[in-house]
Amino acid sequence: MCRLCRARGVGGPFALVENDPPSSSHVDDDAFVPCRVARSVLAEASPHHHRSHRRVDAPGSAARVARVVVGAGVAGACAAEELCRLAPDDDVVLVAATDAVKAVLDVERVTRRLSVVNVVERPIDSALAYENIRVARGVVTGMDPAARTLTLKLKRAPPTSGDERDARREGEGEGEGDEETTLRYDQLFVCVGAAPVVPEACRGDVAASVTRTVRDVEDVTGLCDALRRARRALLVGNGGIAMEIVGALCGGDGGGGGGGGDDDAPASDAPPPRELVWAHRHSTVGDSFFDRDAGAFLMGLLSRGGTRRDGRSRGGNAAEKTRKRRRRGKDDGDGEDEDAAGVVEGGTSTVGGGATGPSWVKTMTSALESGTREPFALRPRPDVELRAVEAAGDDDDDADGFAAVAVLSDGERVPVDLIIVAAGVDPAPRVAFLPRDVYARGDDGGVEVDACFRAKRAAAAGGGVDPRVFVAGDAACATDRTSDPSTRWHQTRLWSQARHAGTFAARVATDHADEDAFGFNYELFTHVTSFFGLKTILLGSYNAQTLEGEPEEDVVMYVRQTYDPAPCFIRVLLLRGRMMGAVLIGDTGGLEETFENLILDRIDLSRWGPALLDPEFDVEDFFD
Numbered sequence: 001m002c003r004l005c006r007a008r009g010v011g012g013p014f015a016l017v018e019n020d021p022p023s024s025s026h027v028d029d030d031a032f033v034p035c036r037v038a039r040s041v042l043a044e045a046s047p048h049h050h051r052s053h054r055r056v057d058a059p060g061s062a063a064r065v066a067r068v069v070v071g072a073g074v075a076g077a078c079a080a081e082e083l084c085r086l087a088p089d090d091d092v093v094l095v096a097a098t099d100a101v102k103a104v105l106d107v108e109r110v111t112r113r114l115s116v117v118n119v120v121e122r123p124i125d126s127a128l129a130y131e132n133i134r135v136a137r138g139v140v141t142g143m144d145p146a147a148r149t150l151t152l153k154l155k156r157a158p159p160t161s162g163d164e165r166d167a168r169r170e171g172e173g174e175g176e177g178d179e180e181t182t183l184r185y186d187q188l189f190v191c192v193g194a195a196p197v198v199p200e201a202c203r204g205d206v207a208a209s210v211t212r213t214v215r216d217v218e219d220v221t222g223l224c225d226a227l228r229r230a231r232r233a234l235l236v237g238n239g240g241i242a243m244e245i246v247g248a249l250c251g252g253d254g255g256g257g258g259g260g261g262d263d264d265a266p267a268s269d270a271p272p273p274r275e276l277v278w279a280h281r282h283s284t285v286g287d288s289f290f291d292r293d294a295g296a297f298l299m300g301l302l303s304r305g306g307t308r309r310d311g312r313s314r315g316g317n318a319a320e321k322t323r324k325r326r327r328r329g330k331d332d333g334d335g336e337d338e339d340a341a342g343v344v345e346g347g348t349s350t351v352g353g354g355a356t357g358p359s360w361v362k363t364m365t366s367a368l369e370s371g372t373r374e375p376f377a378l379r380p381r382p383d384v385e386l387r388a389v390e391a392a393g394d395d396d397d398d399a400d401g402f403a404a405v406a407v408l409s410d411g412e413r414v415p416v417d418l419i420i421v422a423a424g425v426d427p428a429p430r431v432a433f434l435p436r437d438v439y440a441r442g443d444d445g446g447v448e449v450d451a452c453f454r455a456k457r458a459a460a461a462g463g464g465v466d467p468r469v470f471v472a473g474d475a476a477c478a479t480d481r482t483s484d485p486s487t488r489w490h491q492t493r494l495w496s497q498a499r500h501a502g503t504f505a506a507r508v509a510t511d512h513a514d515e516d517a518f519g520f521n522y523e524l525f526t527h528v529t530s531f532f533g534l535k536t537i538l539l540g541s542y543n544a545q546t547l548e549g550e551p552e553e554d555v556v557m558y559v560r561q562t563y564d565p566a567p568c569f570i571r572v573l574l575l576r577g578r579m580m581g582a583v584l585i586g587d588t589g590g591l592e593e594t595f596e597n598l599i600l601d602r603i604d605l606s607r608w609g610p611a612l613l614d615p616e617f618d619v620e621d622f623f624d
């Protein structure tokens with residue numbers, strides 16, 4: 001047994017406890033050679049690993065704080081990096097299930113509180129160049145909060161020779177081995193993300209063979225392969241990811257379909273166009289981001305043929321208009337708005353203009369462009385749910401060669417060879433290793449955290465927080481921060497929030513920050529993204545988040561939208577005259593900075609009313 005493995009039960013940072021009896025492959029010598037088990041656990045991130053390994057047995061090493069970060073996504077990588085930076089004399093173990101770590105490439109500042117976070121994946125061995133970090137490749141499967149230990153199922157180190165690779169292929173497989181070990185922690189950072197939601201209808205054998213979700217790079221690669229072969233795909237979901245998929249698959253000048261005239265008619269011997277059927281249970285698109293105003297605007301854009309490459313609308317000339325609305329809940333109406341002239345809802349649409357999204361969208365778009373297949377024509381199916389997925393039967397028309405038939409709630413049977421599920425994420429399966437009777441869960445399945453992202457204890461465990469356990473990123477349920485009435489911040493599962501939470505938790509853990517969160521933006525929700533080629537900015541309670549208890553008559557929204565010459569949609573939401581949130585889509589003339597300030601300053605804007613959005617009123621200059 002090597003020196004590392006002999007450290008069983010020692011309070012140092014690398015107290016690895018093997019559950020299996022030591023095998024003869026454990027080697028030790030005076031020059032200290034870590035054994036096979038230790039090597040696979042402690043894949044070195046630093047060129048100084050031998051010196052660092054010796055620390056395990058060094059006198060006084062028990063005084064070093066052992067910090068274990070589980071998960072190498074944005075939150076985990078940011079937490080690990082900040083811990084290394086702020087406490088270089090302590091030890092950090094980053095538990096990584098894959099060989100890649102997410103890294104923030106750069107942050108482009110749009111306003112004081114609004115930034116574009118560009119995220120990349122890097123090989124884990126070179127991404128975090130700190131002396132005090134070690135990477136443990138594996139998956140955490142259990143936790144003993146009383147003993148402060150984690151059970152780690154080891155991922156085997158990559159094979160070092162062709163023979164070893166061949167032997168593994170014939171044997172137990174390439175990835176995880178059966179070996180387990182135990183990791184002790186003084187402080188724990190749970191950054192395990194969330195798993196894609198898979199609807200019940202997609203769980204049978206037939207459905208499983210055609211269903212794909214999108215979460216990581218491998219998912220995107222698998223999806224690209226499936227898309228190259230697919231003749232008809234069903235997209236289930238109506239959030240940001242679903243919209244990005246529509247933009248990527250149906251975008252481009254040759255994309256779209258369904259509304260074409262004679263010029264678009266295929267030659268008689270040409271194969272039928274590929275089709276993307278977009279099924280969602282709402283009457284408008286993008287329900288998890290917008291209410292029906294913004295969704296209807298985007299749907300109107302699709303109906304007009306999308307955007308051109310220069311961001312200008314392809315067709316339509318609806319007059320620019322500003323209108324006032326009382327607040328309504330999501331999808332509370334019948335889709336009709338007496339004031340919504342110029343907005344076209346539903347119907348078969350043509351889409352143009354590729355969305356400039358984050359890197360996964362680019363990967364998907366370029367993978368498809370490099371293939372020989374034509375883009376997909378979009379067929380939106382609002383107001384339906386996927387009920388079942390069945391094998392094609394004799395009665396199914398047009399099902400020849402399709403692997404499955406998707407049954408929609410209105411009875412339509414859609415033969416498909418691919419179902420893409422983009423129906424949100426669920427942290428519950430990822431955080432399952434934290435005992436439920438010890439750590440409280442939020443309504444969304446994440447681990448409840450306080451304002452400092454410390455895990456809350458379950459009532460059965462006495463309540464309060466566990467000061468040693470932090471949960472950051474998608475795995476956390478940050479109700480305390482969301483419900484703070486003095487701010488306009490709310491939790492949404494985004495890179496920017498994962499980055500902030502990981503970094504902030506690390507600072508709290510090392511006594512460099514407290515719940516005031518100085519230097520972090522927990523005052524105002526901000527997000528910038530792109531849908532159907534249009535820049536989209538969301539500020540504060542843009543969709544009346546956290547205003548549920550307010551009287552209807554106190555909440556007013558002003559909307560300005562136009563499709564011509566360039567599509568633009570602006571909506572502001574006021575509570576008793578104070579701006580609470582805003583949605584800005586397209587070229588909105590840089591109003592985001594002004595609106596950000598108006599929300600934070602809480603000025604009573606009642607006397608300006610709809611003039612706030614009047615293009616003739618220079619709101620920026622006035623409130624400067």
Ligand SMILES: Cc1cc2nc3c(=O)[nH]c(=O)nc-3n(C[C@H](O)[C@H](O)[C@H](O)COP(=O)(O)OP(=O)(O)OC[C@H]3O[C@@H](n4cnc5c(N)ncnc54)[C@H](O)[C@@H]3O)c2cc1C
Binds near residue numbers: 070074076096216472
């Ligand atoms: C397709 C897609 C597109 C998106 N687009 C955007 C966007 O444009 N803008 C935006 O802001 N956000 C976007 N998001 C959301 C954003 O990606 C997430 O909010 C963010 O990545 C969350 O970071 P995280 O570190 O909490 O989780 P993750 O990035 O999911 O990382 C969690 C890590 O933990 C590991 N892990 C899980 N369980 C264990 C375990 N038991 N042991 C060890 N390791 C474990 C996983 O392997 C993973 O590496 C998108 C998400 C998806 C899926």
